[in-house]
Amino acid sequence: MTSSPSSSPSPVRLDLDGNTIKPLTICMIGAGGFIGSHLCEKLMNETNHTVLAVDVYNDKIKHLLEPESAPWTGRIQFHRLNIKNDSRLEGLIKCSDLTINLAAICTPADYNTRPLDTIYSNFIDALPVVKYCSENNKRLIHFSTCEVYGKTIGSYLPKDSPLRQDPAYYILKEDTSPCIFGSVEKQRWSYACAKQLIERIIYAEGAENGLEFTIVRPFNWIGPRMDFIPGIDGPSEGVPRVLACFSNNLLRREPLKLVDGGESQRTFIYIKDAIEAVLLMIENPARASGHIFNVGNPNNEVTVRQLAEMMTQVYSKVSGEDSIETPTVDVSSKEFYGEGYDDSDKRIPDMTIINKQLGWNPKTSLWDLLESTLTYQHRTYAEAIKQAIAKPAAN
Numbered sequence: 001m002t003s004s005p006s007s008s009p010s011p012v013r014l015d016l017d018g019n020t021i022k023p024l025t026i027c028m029i030g031a032g033g034f035i036g037s038h039l040c041e042k043l044m045n046e047t048n049h050t051v052l053a054v055d056v057y058n059d060k061i062k063h064l065l066e067p068e069s070a071p072w073t074g075r076i077q078f079h080r081l082n083i084k085n086d087s088r089l090e091g092l093i094k095c096s097d098l099t100i101n102l103a104a105i106c107t108p109a110d111y112n113t114r115p116l117d118t119i120y121s122n123f124i125d126a127l128p129v130v131k132y133c134s135e136n137n138k139r140l141i142h143f144s145t146c147e148v149y150g151k152t153i154g155s156y157l158p159k160d161s162p163l164r165q166d167p168a169y170y171i172l173k174e175d176t177s178p179c180i181f182g183s184v185e186k187q188r189w190s191y192a193c194a195k196q197l198i199e200r201i202i203y204a205e206g207a208e209n210g211l212e213f214t215i216v217r218p219f220n221w222i223g224p225r226m227d228f229i230p231g232i233d234g235p236s237e238g239v240p241r242v243l244a245c246f247s248n249n250l251l252r253r254e255p256l257k258l259v260d261g262g263e264s265q266r267t268f269i270y271i272k273d274a275i276e277a278v279l280l281m282i283e284n285p286a287r288a289s290g291h292i293f294n295v296g297n298p299n300n301e302v303t304v305r306q307l308a309e310m311m312t313q314v315y316s317k318v319s320g321e322d323s324i325e326t327p328t329v330d331v332s333s334k335e336f337y338g339e340g341y342d343d344s345d346k347r348i349p350d351m352t353i354i355n356k357q358l359g360w361n362p363k364t365s366l367w368d369l370l371e372s373t374l375t376y377q378h379r380t381y382a383e384a385i386k387q388a389i390a391k392p393a394a395n
């Protein structure tokens with residue numbers, strides 16, 4: 001997914017109200033991750049903004065940092081620092097117009113097994129970022145999550161209740177839906193709870209001290225460069241999010257593991273559609289500030305089992321390999337994630353606020369986004385997996 005240097009930004013770009021967009025300096029924390037890498041790519045290819053890219057890793061944005069002859073050289077600088085303990089952070093925020101905070105532990109396998117790291121990362125470590133923005137009158141775009149909604153109201157109704165079909169019981173709305181988490185023993189909710197509290201701090205800084213903020217609640221953004229393939233570019237025992245878990249199984253010709261029957265439902269959105277929404281937020285502060293935005297694709301809903309079936313079909317198409325005889329296997333959540341796991345049952349974003357403020361809608365169907373993503377996974381990893389599988393036999 002290397003960017004094309006030919007797509008240089010047009011000299012004059014206008015915001016949604018017809019005003020000229022001035023070049024911004026953006027401090028992007030967590031720029032080296034999945035979302036950050038796509039956002040940096042977009043900003044370099046299509047705008048004149050400058051990015052101070054903060055992260056502990058830069059593998060996913062290396063193609064933007066090299067070679068030095070790239071057309072955007074000078075508009076992206078990498079700062080390797082851990083925001084937990086680095087005094088340079090405030091200086092970077094001070095010399096930027098806007099801070100975007102993406103840094104977090106955000107893989108469910110960590111929420112119940114490393115709850116302290118999860119809470120620190122999503123709440124404590126984000127606090128100074130909010131404080132520096134507030135004290136220095138700098139705008140903040142903070143990445144929260146759709147998990148702040150937790151479970152739907154409908155999930156507490158009897159299985160056969162007709163109300164379960166009523167959207168009022170499951171559509172997730174920024175300004176009216178409650179946040180419903182499981183008990184404290186269900187440590188899965190450590191992440192959602194930490195994200196909810198930082199949202200409340202940001203909202204309160206806005207109300208009491210005038211912080212100019214936007215909160216983003218992503219709903220399962222997926223695409224190339226998401227997480228890692230265990231044993232190839234991440235730990236062999238690591239458990240990434242579902243796209244990478246299923247990609248790994250397909251690449252290794254193993255059955256895809258369906259946690260607790262794969263009955264949970266998700267709406268998946270293509271990363272490139274979602275990044276369009278973030279760019280609108282960056283460039284339209286008057287329309288985005290003070291708002292919390294759901295960013296998802298309500299038309300792409302599937303159960304996890306349906307996702308597994310579709311990924312199996314798409315992978316077969318893009319790799320030219322027949323699928324294996326038993327494509328899926330059931331596994332309990334206790335076996336897969338350990339004690340304290342729990343799940344969101346259903347996640348459909350209400351789109352009213354983002355439609356009204358930014359006129360944004362997602363475009364890409366689930367089939368199409370899986371086709372481009374699995375083409376990337378196959379091209380990037382198939383050979384490395386073959387070699388990794390062949391190695392033990394050769395020894």
Ligand SMILES: NC(=O)c1ccc[n+]([C@@H]2O[C@H](COP(=O)([O-])OP(=O)(O)OC[C@H]3O[C@@H](n4cnc5c(N)ncnc54)[C@H](O)[C@@H]3O)[C@@H](O)[C@H]2O)c1
Pocket residue numbers: 029030031032033034035036054055056057081082083084101102103104105106121125143144145146217218219220221222227
């Ligand atoms: N991908 C999604 O669909 C999704 C959904 C909901 C919420 N989010 C939120 O969006 C944000 C980005 O998600 P992502 O999918 O790109 O995750 P990611 O793990 O790919 O990226 C996070 C980046 O933050 C960096 N980071 C973490 N702690 C840091 C620290 N202390 N100092 C410096 N860098 C640090 C990591 O190295 C990583 O590169 C997160 O806040 C996540 O909770 C993402």
Ligand SMILES: O=C(O)[C@H]1O[C@H](OP(=O)(O)OP(=O)(O)OC[C@H]2O[C@@H](n3ccc(=O)[nH]c3=O)[C@H](O)[C@@H]2O)[C@H](O)[C@@H](O)[C@@H]1O
Pocket residue numbers: 106107108144145146147191218219220221240241242243245246256257258259260262264266304343344
């Ligand atoms: O992406 C989001 O919007 C948010 O939701 C994710 O949570 P979740 O959707 O539960 O994470 P996945 O790991 O992608 O799992 C999706 C579903 O697939 C299931 N799963 C996962 C992996 C697997 O191999 N098999 C399997 O059945 C999980 O149990 C879950 O029901 C993560 O919490 C965050 O990245 C983010 O905040």
